[in-house]
Amino acid sequence: MKFEEYKGKTVFVTGAASGIGQAQAIAFLENGANVFGFDLDEQGLVNLQHQYPDQFAYKVGSVCNKNDVEQAFEAAILIFKQVDILLNTAGVLDGFAKSLDTDEALWDKIMNTNVKGTFFVTNTILPHMVKRKSGVIVNMASIAGLVAGGGGAAYTASKHAIVGYTKQLDLDYCREGIRANAIAPGAIQTPMNKADFEGDGEMAKWVADETPAGRWAQPREVANLTLYLASSVADYIHGAVMPIDGGWLTK
Numbered sequence: 001m002k003f004e005e006y007k008g009k010t011v012f013v014t015g016a017a018s019g020i021g022q023a024q025a026i027a028f029l030e031n032g033a034n035v036f037g038f039d040l041d042e043q044g045l046v047n048l049q050h051q052y053p054d055q056f057a058y059k060v061g062s063v064c065n066k067n068d069v070e071q072a073f074e075a076a077i078l079i080f081k082q083v084d085i086l087l088n089t090a091g092v093l094d095g096f097a098k099s100l101d102t103d104e105a106l107w108d109k110i111m112n113t114n115v116k117g118t119f120f121v122t123n124t125i126l127p128h129m130v131k132r133k134s135g136v137i138v139n140m141a142s143i144a145g146l147v148a149g150g151g152g153a154a155y156t157a158s159k160h161a162i163v164g165y166t167k168q169l170d171l172d173y174c175r176e177g178i179r180a181n182a183i184a185p186g187a188i189q190t191p192m193n194k195a196d197f198e199g200d201g202e203m204a205k206w207v208a209d210e211t212p213a214g215r216w217a218q219p220r221e222v223a224n225l226t227l228y229l230a231s232s233v234a235d236y237i238h239g240a241v242m243p244i245d246g247g248w249l250t251k
Contacts, residue, residue, distance in 0.1 A: 020188060
């Protein structure tokens with residue numbers, strides 16, 4: 001997909017070192033945008049910088065750490081002068097743990113990364129967007145944010161929280177020139193899901209069979225949806241949650 005409008009724009013991507021976040025970063029880079037990546041995995045970020053030395057910069061850190069987030073934003077502004085689009089993509093899974101199998105440490109890890117991390121990054125960058133009266137935010141939800149069964153107790157709760165946060169975020173700031181939406185992926189083949197493909201891959205096969213489309217999606221398919229959702233073509237889409245799930249939610 002090609003969008004000329006991204007040339008000269010700056011995109012801030014969390015979780016940019018691998019999976020969906022990396023695919024999003026590459027998609028915007030290929031469309032001429034500057035991209036600032038933020039992730040705990042330095043090697044994945046270094047690889048992107050080697051491929052796009054003039055367009056890509058990064059900071060290693062955790063979305064759960066306010067100081068890391070603030071330093072990353074400061075670096076992005078220093079290098080690229082502005083942030084036009086924020087992609088809150090960083091997240092972690094909970095191994096489909098039921099409530100009684102979820103201890104406090106696991107609950108806190110999932111909530112801190114998926115929910116508080118999105119909140120930290122958004123509240124760090126949002127004032128900059130409000131001041132400029134312009135900005136697009138795309139949060140990463142999940143089908144687990146819409147129905148049960150896409151994760152365990154903590155993950156499902158965290159993604160439901162992202163759905164609610166996104167809707168309120170857009171309502172509160174749309175008159176300030178901000179547009180916030182979320183993407184709800186189903187089965188996407190990423191490093192986060194590598195356990196499903198190990199051994200005989202029975203879990204991966206089961207998921208594909210249970211998906212009406214009969215397959216897993218690739219991260220680039222989510223990235224392509226992001227390109228559309230962040231563009232001016234989608235300017236009238238506000239506070240929406242866009243499933244990309246191979247028909248999972250139709251069942």
